[in-house]
Amino acid sequence: MNRLMKPGARERETLLNSGLLSALGVESVTGMMEIAVIGNLPARQMLFREGEPADTLHCVLSGYVRVYKLDPDGREADVELYGPGDLIGASVVLDGGRYAATAQAAEPSLIARFDLKRVRELASRRPDLAVVLATALSAQLSKAFASLADDRLHTAPQRVARYLLTYCPQDGKAASFRLPYQKSLLAGKLGLAPEALSRAFSLLRNHGVNVRGRLVHIGDPEALRRV
Template identity: 25%
Template sequence: MINDIERIAGVLRFATYFRTWPQEDILELAGLCDWVRLDADTAMISSGQPALALYLIVNGHVELSFEDRSGKSGLIDLLGNGQLVGECALVPEGCYAVSVRTLEATTAIRIDGPGFSDFLADHFDCALTMMSAMTERLCQMLRQAEELKCRSAAQRLGIYLLADAVAIDGVYETPLTIEKSALARKLGMTSETISRALKKLVDVGVTQHSNGHIIRIANAEILAEWCGLAGNDGDENAFKTAV
């Protein structure tokens, strides 16, 4: 009979952060973890509270946000399956810098922060892979900030669709797994703006199907060039690193 530690280890080994770790290290880390299941619109992390744990999103989507001194809140990002939140828990006596709330019913793996910090101190190679993954995530957020300043709403949406596109029968399709209102916030738009952006993308071969839950891209290279990603030569990884 498979126990919880083995089940958690089975999920961890496929996450980007831990994919190269030896099996014995993954099992040791799994011993610091437990399952968390949260309903939609539930606080997972609260800004300013002691950072005691990290969370690996297994199934669902969460919204990262901040609140300034005047009480005004703002969206930072939306994250889904395989993403890690709560990295501040690796800082001794640290506090969470952002708030995290579920957008839908979400399953996550909770990793004890102090225990994980001690684990990384004793496993140098594992610490290096974590640093690499977190650095890539930071670079991705910087690219997103650049996109907000340098590209139109329709271009930002087009790049997002390219990043998640899958080749099917000569075209590319992107499933929209989150509500369009949530996607709009992620891309720095309003719901009305994202609707107008979708209409503009029709001129470059982007159409909606299955009541808007599937976006079809007739020619990924043409869309990429229109979005200002010329020179990727159809490389799907180039699309993904742009968002």
């Protein structure tokens, strides 16, 4: 990570609106801001590696960070894709051991860093911070369970359809939008190989989905819901 510095006005605003700080009282916000430092993470640079001592809590301010696991043969399995406002790996606050996965910038990103020892010390005095950290951990665990169930219960086209529908209005009208990140990242997020994602997009053409690069047009969201 490039040179670390204290958050400026824009970074402070992003932090204040993040899931980590938005629910805190004034004293806890002040305490977290005092220990926060920020730094730029170039695309593909590692934030931390699996097995390294966990000494820092991270919050994404801009860009996306890909978290993945490696098997002994060097194959990668995506765990999560974190975007602006997301807290990366809340579990390290409690277990205090080593990072359980590897984190890498998917694109140029701005990251806020909090010294983990100081976060724990502050949480021991500030119940609202302890509750927020526990809530973040619970939310990430629930999301992991939901992702596991989605992998078990739905085919690749169904997973892609469910993701695309999150961008569609509830009134059932046609929708056009741009994917927030490259298709390779979307594939990992959905637990698919890139070629499986391409095949799913091809199959979904029959359900009114037209994809050009990162631009997506859905002509009939109701048809997509029936996939």
